[in-house]
Amino acid sequence: QKEVEQNSGPLSVPEGAIASLNCTYSDRGSQSFFWYRQYSGKSPELIMFIYSNGDKEDGRFTAQLNKASQYVSLLIRDSQPSDSATYLCAVYLNSGYALNFGKGTSLLVTP
Protein backbone atom coordinates (compact mmCIF):
# COMPACT_ATOMS: atom_id res chain seq x y z
CA GLN A 1 0.00 0.00 0.00
CA LYS A 2 1.48 3.30 -1.06
CA GLU A 3 1.18 5.85 1.71
CA VAL A 4 1.29 9.62 1.52
CA GLU A 5 1.46 11.28 4.92
CA GLN A 6 0.76 14.87 5.82
CA ASN A 7 0.22 16.68 9.09
CA SER A 8 -3.45 17.61 9.12
CA GLY A 9 -2.84 20.92 10.90
CA PRO A 10 -4.26 23.45 11.06
CA LEU A 11 -1.13 25.38 10.33
CA SER A 12 -1.60 29.03 11.19
CA VAL A 13 0.74 31.70 9.85
CA PRO A 14 0.45 35.48 9.84
CA GLU A 15 -0.02 37.33 6.59
CA GLY A 16 3.29 37.92 4.83
CA ALA A 17 5.07 35.01 6.50
CA ILE A 18 6.39 31.84 4.91
CA ALA A 19 4.17 28.76 5.20
CA SER A 20 5.95 25.42 5.12
CA LEU A 21 3.96 22.31 4.28
CA ASN A 22 5.45 18.85 4.49
CA CYS A 23 4.71 15.44 3.01
CA THR A 24 6.34 12.02 3.24
CA TYR A 25 5.70 9.04 1.00
CA SER A 26 6.32 5.35 1.41
CA ASP A 27 6.98 4.14 -2.13
CA ARG A 28 10.64 4.68 -2.90
CA GLY A 29 9.84 4.10 -6.56
CA SER A 30 7.64 7.19 -6.81
CA GLN A 31 8.95 9.59 -9.41
CA SER A 32 6.44 12.42 -9.65
CA PHE A 33 5.05 14.56 -6.86
CA PHE A 34 2.20 17.01 -6.91
CA TRP A 35 0.87 19.76 -4.72
CA TYR A 36 -2.80 20.66 -4.97
CA ARG A 37 -4.79 23.36 -3.23
CA GLN A 38 -8.38 22.65 -2.27
CA TYR A 39 -10.80 25.24 -1.01
CA SER A 40 -13.71 24.04 1.06
CA GLY A 41 -16.38 22.47 -1.12
CA LYS A 42 -14.30 22.73 -4.27
CA SER A 43 -12.25 20.30 -6.28
CA PRO A 44 -8.44 20.36 -6.09
CA GLU A 45 -6.42 22.67 -8.27
CA LEU A 46 -2.83 21.93 -9.24
CA ILE A 47 -0.24 24.28 -7.81
CA MET A 48 2.88 22.59 -9.06
CA PHE A 49 4.65 19.31 -9.60
CA ILE A 50 8.23 18.22 -9.11
CA TYR A 51 10.20 15.30 -10.51
CA SER A 52 13.82 16.01 -9.63
CA ASN A 53 15.64 16.31 -6.34
CA GLY A 54 16.09 19.86 -5.18
CA ASP A 55 13.95 22.96 -5.44
CA LYS A 56 11.46 24.13 -8.03
CA GLU A 57 10.13 27.65 -7.85
CA ASP A 58 6.96 29.09 -9.37
CA GLY A 59 6.08 32.57 -8.22
CA ARG A 60 5.48 32.54 -4.48
CA PHE A 61 5.59 28.75 -4.35
CA THR A 62 8.65 26.53 -4.01
CA ALA A 63 8.50 22.76 -4.01
CA GLN A 64 11.38 20.85 -2.48
CA LEU A 65 12.05 17.16 -3.10
CA ASN A 66 14.42 14.85 -1.28
CA LYS A 67 14.05 11.35 -2.68
CA ALA A 68 16.62 9.85 -0.30
CA SER A 69 14.49 10.94 2.65
CA GLN A 70 11.20 10.36 0.76
CA TYR A 71 10.16 13.85 1.63
CA VAL A 72 8.56 16.63 -0.37
CA SER A 73 7.60 20.07 0.87
CA LEU A 74 5.87 23.20 -0.33
CA LEU A 75 6.89 26.68 0.75
CA ILE A 76 4.54 29.60 0.26
CA ARG A 77 6.24 32.97 0.52
CA ASP A 78 4.42 36.18 1.42
CA SER A 79 1.38 34.20 2.53
CA GLN A 80 -1.98 35.85 1.87
CA PRO A 81 -5.36 35.22 3.51
CA SER A 82 -6.50 33.90 0.12
CA ASP A 83 -3.94 31.09 0.51
CA SER A 84 -6.04 29.70 3.37
CA ALA A 85 -7.06 26.27 2.12
CA THR A 86 -6.19 22.61 2.41
CA TYR A 87 -3.01 21.59 0.61
CA LEU A 88 -2.86 18.07 -0.74
CA CYS A 89 0.29 16.19 -1.59
CA ALA A 90 -0.06 13.45 -4.20
CA VAL A 91 1.95 10.83 -6.04
CA TYR A 92 0.98 8.56 -8.89
CA LEU A 93 -0.91 5.53 -7.62
CA ASN A 94 -0.24 3.34 -10.62
CA SER A 95 1.04 3.32 -14.17
CA GLY A 96 -2.29 4.68 -15.34
CA TYR A 97 -1.53 8.05 -13.72
CA ALA A 98 -4.27 7.96 -11.11
CA LEU A 99 -3.29 9.96 -8.05
CA ASN A 100 -2.81 8.86 -4.47
CA PHE A 101 -3.48 11.80 -2.19
CA GLY A 102 -2.43 12.54 1.34
CA LYS A 103 -5.10 13.73 3.78
CA GLY A 104 -4.00 17.30 3.35
CA THR A 105 -2.78 20.07 5.60
CA SER A 106 -5.15 22.86 6.49
CA LEU A 107 -3.47 26.26 6.22
CA LEU A 108 -4.87 29.40 7.82
CA VAL A 109 -3.28 32.73 6.98
CA THR A 110 -4.33 35.36 9.48
CA PRO A 111 -4.47 39.06 8.54
Add this chain to the structure above:
Amino acid sequence: GAVVSQHPSRVICKSGTSVKIECRSLDFQATTMFWYRQFPKQSLMLMATSNEGSKATYEQGVEKDKFLINHASLTLSTLTVTSAHPEDSSFYICSARRAGNTEAFFGQGTRLTVV
Protein backbone atom coordinates in the same frame (compact mmCIF):
# COMPACT_ATOMS: atom_id res chain seq x y z
CA GLY B 1 -6.01 24.95 -20.45
CA ALA B 2 -8.10 21.83 -20.51
CA VAL B 3 -11.62 22.11 -19.13
CA VAL B 4 -13.53 19.33 -17.44
CA SER B 5 -17.17 19.94 -16.63
CA GLN B 6 -18.99 17.87 -14.03
CA HIS B 7 -22.74 17.92 -13.56
CA PRO B 8 -24.66 18.29 -11.34
CA SER B 9 -22.68 20.21 -8.76
CA ARG B 10 -25.12 19.29 -6.01
CA VAL B 11 -27.79 16.64 -5.76
CA ILE B 12 -30.06 15.47 -2.99
CA CYS B 13 -31.83 12.17 -3.45
CA LYS B 14 -33.93 9.80 -1.43
CA SER B 15 -32.51 6.60 -0.07
CA GLY B 16 -32.97 3.74 -2.53
CA THR B 17 -32.94 5.86 -5.66
CA SER B 18 -30.21 6.15 -8.29
CA VAL B 19 -28.19 9.20 -9.21
CA LYS B 20 -26.18 9.83 -12.37
CA ILE B 21 -23.18 12.15 -12.44
CA GLU B 22 -21.69 13.31 -15.72
CA CYS B 23 -18.10 14.24 -16.43
CA ARG B 24 -17.28 15.90 -19.75
CA SER B 25 -13.99 17.01 -21.24
CA LEU B 26 -14.95 20.16 -23.13
CA ASP B 27 -11.91 20.91 -25.24
CA PHE B 28 -9.96 17.68 -25.46
CA GLN B 29 -10.47 13.98 -25.93
CA ALA B 30 -10.13 12.10 -22.67
CA THR B 31 -8.90 8.57 -23.16
CA THR B 32 -8.88 8.02 -19.41
CA MET B 33 -11.18 9.33 -16.72
CA PHE B 34 -10.81 8.84 -12.99
CA TRP B 35 -13.52 8.92 -10.36
CA TYR B 36 -12.65 9.90 -6.80
CA ARG B 37 -14.70 10.16 -3.64
CA GLN B 38 -14.00 12.44 -0.71
CA PHE B 39 -15.69 12.11 2.67
CA PRO B 40 -15.65 15.07 5.09
CA LYS B 41 -12.22 15.81 6.52
CA GLN B 42 -10.75 13.01 4.41
CA SER B 43 -8.66 13.00 1.28
CA LEU B 44 -9.67 12.02 -2.20
CA MET B 45 -9.81 8.28 -2.69
CA LEU B 46 -9.70 6.74 -6.14
CA MET B 47 -12.82 4.74 -6.86
CA ALA B 48 -12.23 3.63 -10.41
CA THR B 49 -10.41 4.28 -13.65
CA SER B 50 -12.25 4.19 -16.93
CA ASN B 51 -10.80 4.01 -20.41
CA GLU B 52 -12.93 4.89 -23.40
CA GLY B 53 -14.66 1.88 -24.83
CA SER B 54 -13.67 -0.56 -22.14
CA LYS B 55 -14.88 -1.61 -18.71
CA ALA B 56 -13.84 0.44 -15.73
CA THR B 57 -11.23 -0.82 -13.30
CA TYR B 58 -12.44 -0.50 -9.74
CA GLU B 59 -10.30 -0.06 -6.67
CA GLN B 60 -10.47 -2.60 -3.89
CA GLY B 61 -13.53 -2.16 -1.74
CA VAL B 62 -15.56 -0.26 -4.35
CA GLU B 63 -18.66 -2.17 -5.45
CA LYS B 64 -18.84 -2.17 -9.22
CA ASP B 65 -22.51 -3.13 -9.21
CA LYS B 66 -23.33 -0.16 -7.04
CA PHE B 67 -21.16 2.43 -8.75
CA LEU B 68 -21.76 2.00 -12.45
CA ILE B 69 -19.26 3.74 -14.69
CA ASN B 70 -19.74 4.26 -18.39
CA HIS B 71 -17.14 5.85 -20.66
CA ALA B 72 -18.87 5.53 -23.99
CA SER B 73 -17.15 8.42 -25.75
CA LEU B 74 -13.88 10.29 -25.62
CA THR B 75 -15.55 13.27 -23.98
CA LEU B 76 -18.05 11.77 -21.57
CA SER B 77 -17.95 9.46 -18.59
CA THR B 78 -20.83 8.87 -16.22
CA LEU B 79 -20.99 7.53 -12.68
CA THR B 80 -24.32 6.15 -11.53
CA VAL B 81 -24.79 5.54 -7.83
CA THR B 82 -27.47 2.85 -7.67
CA SER B 83 -29.75 2.29 -4.70
CA ALA B 84 -28.10 5.14 -2.86
CA HIS B 85 -27.94 5.11 0.93
CA PRO B 86 -27.00 7.85 3.39
CA GLU B 87 -23.49 6.40 3.72
CA ASP B 88 -22.98 7.15 0.02
CA SER B 89 -23.28 10.85 0.77
CA SER B 90 -19.95 12.29 -0.27
CA PHE B 91 -18.15 14.61 -2.66
CA TYR B 92 -17.57 12.84 -5.98
CA ILE B 93 -14.89 14.24 -8.27
CA CYS B 94 -13.86 13.20 -11.75
CA SER B 95 -10.68 13.92 -13.59
CA ALA B 96 -9.79 13.39 -17.23
CA ARG B 97 -6.55 12.68 -19.02
CA ARG B 98 -5.81 12.81 -22.71
CA ALA B 99 -3.69 10.28 -24.52
CA GLY B 100 0.03 10.95 -24.34
CA ASN B 101 -0.36 13.39 -21.49
CA THR B 102 0.23 12.46 -17.87
CA GLU B 103 -1.63 15.37 -16.31
CA ALA B 104 -5.29 14.90 -15.44
CA PHE B 105 -7.71 17.80 -15.08
CA PHE B 106 -10.38 17.85 -12.42
CA GLY B 107 -14.07 18.55 -12.71
CA GLN B 108 -15.82 20.80 -10.22
CA GLY B 109 -17.10 17.91 -8.13
CA THR B 110 -20.58 16.75 -7.18
CA ARG B 111 -21.89 16.97 -3.64
CA LEU B 112 -24.27 14.03 -3.16
CA THR B 113 -26.57 13.96 -0.17
CA VAL B 114 -28.76 10.93 0.35
CA VAL B 115 -31.66 11.45 2.74
